[in-house]
Amino acid sequence: MVVNKCLLFNKVPDGYPELGVTLKLDSTPQIDLDAPLKGAILVKMKALGIDPYLRSRMQDPSAKSYVPNFSFSLGEPISNFGIAVVIRSENPAFQIGDHLYGQFILKNEEKLPWSSYLGTLGMPGQSAYFGWKPYSYAKPACGETVFITTAAGTVGAGVVQLAKAQGLKVIASAGSDEKVNYAKSLGADVAFNYKTKSIGEVLDRLGHGIDIYWDNVGGEVLEAALDALNPFGRIIMCGAISGYNTKTQYGIKNLTQVITKRITIHGFIVTDFLAKMGEEFYSEFPKLVVEGKVKHREQLYYGLESAEQALIDMLKGDNIAKPVIVLDESL
Amino acid sequence: MVVNKCLLFNKVPDGYPELGVTLKLDSTPQIDLDAPLKGAILVKMKALGIDPYLRSRMQDPSAKSYVPNFSFSLGEPISNFGIAVVIRSENPAFQIGDHLYGQFILKNEEKLPWSSYLGTLGMPGQSAYFGWKPYSYAKPACGETVFITTAAGTVGAGVVQLAKAQGLKVIASAGSDEKVNYAKSLGADVAFNYKTKSIGEVLDRLGHGIDIYWDNVGGEVLEAALDALNPFGRIIMCGAISGYNTKTQYGIKNLTQVITKRITIHGFIVTDFLAKMGEEFYSEFPKLVVEGKVKHREQLYYGLESAEQALIDMLKGDNIAKPVIVLDESL
Numbered sequence: 001m002v003v004n005k006c007l008l009f010n011k012v013p014d015g016y017p018e019l020g021v022t023l024k025l026d027s028t029p030q031i032d033l034d035a036p037l038k039g040a041i042l043v044k045m046k047a048l049g050i051d052p053y054l055r056s057r058m059q060d061p062s063a064k065s066y067v068p069n070f071s072f073s074l075g076e077p078i079s080n081f082g083i084a085v086v087i088r089s090e091n092p093a094f095q096i097g098d099h100l101y102g103q104f105i106l107k108n109e110e111k112l113p114w115s116s117y118l119g120t121l122g123m124p125g126q127s128a129y130f131g132w133k134p135y136s137y138a139k140p141a142c143g144e145t146v147f148i149t150t151a152a153g154t155v156g157a158g159v160v161q162l163a164k165a166q167g168l169k170v171i172a173s174a175g176s177d178e179k180v181n182y183a184k185s186l187g188a189d190v191a192f193n194y195k196t197k198s199i200g201e202v203l204d205r206l207g208h209g210i211d212i213y214w215d216n217v218g219g220e221v222l223e224a225a226l227d228a229l230n231p232f233g234r235i236i237m238c239g240a241i242s243g244y245n246t247k248t249q250y251g252i253k254n255l256t257q258v259i260t261k262r263i264t265i266h267g268f269i270v271t272d273f274l275a276k277m278g279e280e281f282y283s284e285f286p287k288l289v290v291e292g293k294v295k296h297r298e299q300l301y302y303g304l305e306s307a308e309q310a311l312i313d314m315l316k317g318d319n320i321a322k323p324v325i326v327l328d329e330s331l
Numbered sequence: 332m333v334v335n336k337c338l339l340f341n342k343v344p345d346g347y348p349e350l351g352v353t354l355k356l357d358s359t360p361q362i363d364l365d366a367p368l369k370g371a372i373l374v375k376m377k378a379l380g381i382d383p384y385l386r387s388r389m390q391d392p393s394a395k396s397y398v399p400n401f402s403f404s405l406g407e408p409i410s411n412f413g414i415a416v417v418i419r420s421e422n423p424a425f426q427i428g429d430h431l432y433g434q435f436i437l438k439n440e441e442k443l444p445w446s447s448y449l450g451t452l453g454m455p456g457q458s459a460y461f462g463w464k465p466y467s468y469a470k471p472a473c474g475e476t477v478f479i480t481t482a483a484g485t486v487g488a489g490v491v492q493l494a495k496a497q498g499l500k501v502i503a504s505a506g507s508d509e510k511v512n513y514a515k516s517l518g519a520d521v522a523f524n525y526k527t528k529s530i531g532e533v534l535d536r537l538g539h540g541i542d543i544y545w546d547n548v549g550g551e552v553l554e555a556a557l558d559a560l561n562p563f564g565r566i567i568m569c570g571a572i573s574g575y576n577t578k579t580q581y582g583i584k585n586l587t588q589v590i591t592k593r594i595t596i597h598g599f600i601v602t603d604f605l606a607k608m609g610e611e612f613y614s615e616f617p618k619l620v621v622e623g624k625v626k627h628r629e630q631l632y633y634g635l636e637s638a639e640q641a642l643i644d645m646l647k648g649d650n651i652a653k654p655v656i657v658l659d660e661s662l
Contacts (some may be wrong), residue, residue, distance in 0.1 A: 056587070070591060218587060240587040251582015256387070256549060256571040258598035260401060265596040267589035 004031040005304050006077040012060050016245045016315055022058065023078065023308045033087075041094045043084035046331050049118035050301075050310045050323035052153075052216075054080060055244040081123045083114050083331075102271075104278055110290045114331050119154045119322040120296035121286055123270055127238055128158025129281055130273040131214070133166075137236045137266040142167035144211035147199060147228065149221055151188060152179030154296060154322045155238060159214050160186045161294050171202060171210065173221070175317040186295060199224045209233075217242045219250040226257040237267040245315055297321040335362040336635050337408040343391050347576045347646055353389065354409065354639045364419075372425045374415035377662050380449035381632075381641045381654035383484075383547075385411060386575040412454045414445050414662075433602075435609060441621045445662050450485045450653040451627035452617055454601055458569055459489025460612055461604040462545070464497075468567045468597040473498035475542035478530060478559065480552055482519060483510035485627060485653045486569060490545050491517045492625050502533060502541065504552070506648040517626060530555045540564075548573045550581040557588040568598040576646055628652040 010024040017023065033042065057078075059071040072078045083106075086098040099106045101117050108114070112121065119125060132138050140146065146163045150156040151172030163170050164187035172188035174180050175195060183191040192202055199221065203209060211233055213225040218240030225235065243249050257263065288294040299321040301310040310323040341355040348354065364373065388409075390402040403409045414437075417429040430437045432448050439445070443452065450456065463469050471477065477494045481487040482503030494501050495518035503519035505511050506526060514522040523533055530552065534540060542564055544556040549571030556566065574580050588594065619625040630652040632641040641654040 056591070222586065237586070237589045240590060243587060249584035249587070251584045252586055253580035253582045255553065255568070255583055256574060256580070258568045258596060259571060259600065260387070261598065262600055262603060263596075263598050265589060265594075267592065267594045269590065269593055272593060 001030045001032050003027055004029045007304060007307055009058065009072040009074055009076060009078050012074070013055075013058055013245070014247055017055065017058065017308060017312055019308055019312060023311075025305060026077070037088060037090040039090045041086050041091050042088040043100060044087050044328065046083045046085055046099075046326075046328040047115055047118055048080055048082040048304075048307065048325040048327065049122060049124075050307060050314055050325060051080065051124065052239055052241045052244065052314060054078065054311060055315055056240070081118060082327075083117055085328075102274065104274075104282065107282070108286070110286045112286060112289060115298055115300070115324045115326075116289065116296065118324055119298055120158060120289060120294060121282075124154035124322070125158050125285060125294075125296075126274070126278075126281055127155045127270040128162060129285055130270055130277055131236050131238055131266075131268055132159055132162045137268065138212050138214070138234055140166050140168055140212060143169070145169040145171060145208065146212040146214060147171045147173070147210045147225060148188075148214040148216075149173050149194070150175075150216040150239070150241065151183040151186075151191065152321075153216065156214070156216055157183070157186055157296060158294060160188050164188075165293065168212075171199070171206075173199065178320070182297075194221065199228050203228050212236070214238065215240070219243050219252075223250075223252045223254055226252070226254050226263070229257065229261055229263055231261045233261055233263050235263060235265040237265060241315070298324050300324050300326050302326050332361040332363050334358055335360045338635060338638055340389065340403040340405055340407060340409050343405070344386075344389055344576070345578055348386065348389065348639060348643055350639055350643060354642075356636060357408070368419060368421040370421045372417050372422050373419040374431060375418050375659065377414045377416055377430075377657075377659040378446055378449055379411055379413040379635075379638065379656040379658065380453060380455075381638060381645055381656060382411065382455065383570055383572045383575065383645060385409065385642060386646055387571070412449060413658075414448055416659075433605065435605075435613065438613070439617070441617045443617060443620060446629055446631070446655045446657070447620065447627065449655055450629050451489060451620060451625060452613075455485035455653070456489050456616060456625075456627075457605070457609075457612055458486045458601040459493060460616055461601055461608055462567050462569055462597075462599055463490055463493045468599065469543050469545070469565055471497050471499055471543060474500070476500040476502060476539065477543040477545060478502045478504070478541045478556060479519075479545040479547075480504050480525070481506075481547040481570070481572065482514040482517075482522065483652075484547065487545070487547055488514070488517055488627060489625060491519050494543075495519075496624065499543075502530070502537075504530065509651070513628075525552065530559055534559050543567070545569065546571070550574050550583075554581075554583045554585055557583070557585050557594070560588065560592055560594055562592045564592055564594050566594060566596040568596060572646070629655050631655050631657050633657050 005027050008024045013022045057072050061071050084100045086094050146168050148159050152174040170188045172183040172191040173194040180191045209230040210228050213235045215237045216239040219242035307325050313319040336358050339355045344353045388403050392402050415431045417425050477499050483505040501519045503514040503522040504525040511522045540561040541559050544566045546568045547570040550573035638656050644650040
C-alpha cells in the first residue's frame with residue numbers, strides 16, 4: 001500500500017484562496033498497487049498544471065446554474081490536467097510507459113520535456129490554438145490589429161505568436177515590466193503594463209482602434225476593449241481572471257457597442273474541441289515549439305504540498321511563468 | 332415653390348426626448364418642384380417610420396467613437412426610413428409613380444398598404460428576418476426555446492412568428508397586458524409583462540433554461556438572460572431600449588457566463604444586409620404577410636408635426652403599435 005495524496009476543496013474563498021484554508025492536503029488515502037485492475041490501467045502522476053480557471057470552479061455549489069458539475073464539490077478532491085505514466089495495464093490500448101494527458105496518449109516524437117505538455121502543448125496552448133484557429137472565432141486578417149491580455153501567460157503568449165505568424169499587429173498587456181518585455185520578445189508590436197496604462201491611452205497614441213480582442217481578464221478591460229473595437233470587431237472570451245477573486249463583479253456598461261459596431265463575442269471552453277481537433281493539435285503544435293516558432297516558459301513547484309501556493313501566486317500575478325507541480329523528478 | 336419641412340436635432344436629451352426641445356420643426360425650407368434635376372429624381376414623402384433606434388442616434392456628437400456618422404448632428408435634420416413616390420425623374424431607372432424605400436423600388440404586387448413597408452415589410456421586419464434567418468445568427472433548432480423581448484413590437488413580433496414557424500418554444504415579454512395578449516395571439520407559448528415578472532421567475536416555473544435570447548432591450552434583462560441561457564446559447568443583440576433614455580448605463584455583472592456556457596453574442600445592424608439580402612426579403616416576406624403567416628399592426632400619426640410625440644410615445648411604451656407618420660393621405 002502506498003499513500004495517494006489529494007487536495008480537498010475545503011472552503012469557498014471570499015477573495016483569493018487562503019493557504020491551508022481553501023484547500024486541504026489529504027495524505028490519508030492509500031492505494032494498493034497490486035490490486036486487481038479488472039481491465040483498467042494504473043497510472044502514476046508525474047506533474048500537474050496550475051491554471052487560472054481552477055479559481056472559477058471554487059464557487060458556492062448551491063448557486064443556481066444551468067451548467068452541471070462545473071464547480072468543485074466541498075470536501076471532495078479538486079482535479080486538473082496532469083501528465084501521467086502508465087505503470088500497469090490490463091487494456092491493450094495502453095502500454096506500460098505510455099504518457100497520458102487527459103484522453104490522449106502523448107507520442108512526444110520531438111522528445112520535448114513532458115512538462116511542456118501541461119502548458120503550451122497542453123490545455124493552455126490548446127486554448128490559444130482552438131480559439132484562434134482553425135475554428136477561427138477570431139477570423140483574423142493580415143494587417144488587422146489584435147489586443148491580447150495576460151500576454152505573458154501561456155494562453156496569451158500562444159495567441160501573440162499565432163497572430164504575429166498571420167501578419168497581424170499585436171498589442172499586448174501584462175502585469176509587470178518583466179512580463180511586458182517577455183511579450184515584446186515574443187513579437188508583440190506594442191506591449192504595456194496594465195497597472196500603469198490603459199488600452200485607451202495606448203490607442204490614443206497609436207491613433208487607431210482594434211479589430212480583435214482576446215479576453216483573458218474580463219471586467220474593466222473588457223469594457224475598455226468594447227470602446228476600442230472597430231466596427232465588425234470580434235471578441236474571444238477565454239478567461240476572466242479580474243473577477244475570479246472578487247466578491248462582487250464589475251458591471252460592464254457599454255454593451256450597446258456590440259450593436260453599434262456589429263461585434264461578435266464568442267465564449268469557449270477548450271475541452272469542447274478536444275475530441276474533434278485534439279489529434280490535429282498534437283500533430284501540428286509540437287513542431288512549432290521545436291522549430292522555435294512558439295516559445296514558452298514555465299516555473300517549477302515541487303510536490304502536491306506546493307500546489308495551493310502555486311495557485312495563489314498565479315492568481316495574484318506573483319508567478320513568473322506557467323506553474324508546473326512536479327510530482328516525479330524523472331519528468 | 333413649396334414648403335419642405337424637416338425636423339432638426341436641437342438638443343441632446345438627458346433622458347426621454349422632450350417635446351419641442353429635443354427636435355424642432357423647421358418649416359422655412361422651400362423647394363422648387365420645377366428646378367432642373369440634372370439626371371436625378373424628385374420624390375414626395377408619403378409616410379415615415381418611427382423606430383426606437385432613432386433615440387440611440389441622439390448622442391453628444393463630441394463623444395469619442397470608432398463608428399463614423401452614427402449620431403445625428405446638432406442643428407441638422409434627422410433622418411429615418413420612409414416611403415417616397417417619384418414625382419419627376421430624369422433617370423431611366425425610376426418612373427413617375429414608383430414607390431421607394433431606401434434604395435429599393437417597391438413592387439408591392441400583393442397590393443398591401445404602403446405603410447406596411449415601413450414596419451413588418453420595412454426595416455423592423457428586415458431586422459427580424461436577417462437576424463433570424465437565413466444568416467441565422469440564432470442557429471435555431473426545432474424544439475429549442477427562444478426568449479424574445481419587446482415581443483409586441485414589429486421586430487419582436489416578427490421573430491416570434493418566424494421562431495414558431497420553425498418549431499421553437501417561444502417565451503415573449505412585453506410592457507403591458509394588452510401587448511402580452513397580442514404576443515400570445517401571434518403564437519408565443521408563454522408571454523409575460525416584464526413590469527410585473529422576471530424571466531427568472533418564468534423559467535423557475537417552467538423548469539428549464541433558454542437556448543436563444545433575442546435582445547431588444549439590453550440592461551438588466553440581458554443580465555437575467557445570461558443567467559437563464561443553456562450551454563451553447565446564442566444572443567442576438569438587436570436593440571437596447573432600456574438604456575436609450577437613461578443618463579447612466581446599467582452594468583452587466585455576469586458576462587463570465589459567456590465563457591462558462593460557451594455563449595455566442597452577435598450584434599447587428601439591419602442595413603448591413605440590405606445589399607446582399609434585400610431582394611430575397613422583398614420576394615419572400617410580403618407573401619408571408621398576405622398568407623397571414625406574419626401578422627403585424629400599426630398606429631397612425633398625421634403630419635411631421637406629430638413625429639416627436641410618436642417617438643416619445645414609442646420610447647415610453649405608451650404606443651399601441653408601430654408608429655407610422657402619415658404625410659400623404661393617399662397612402
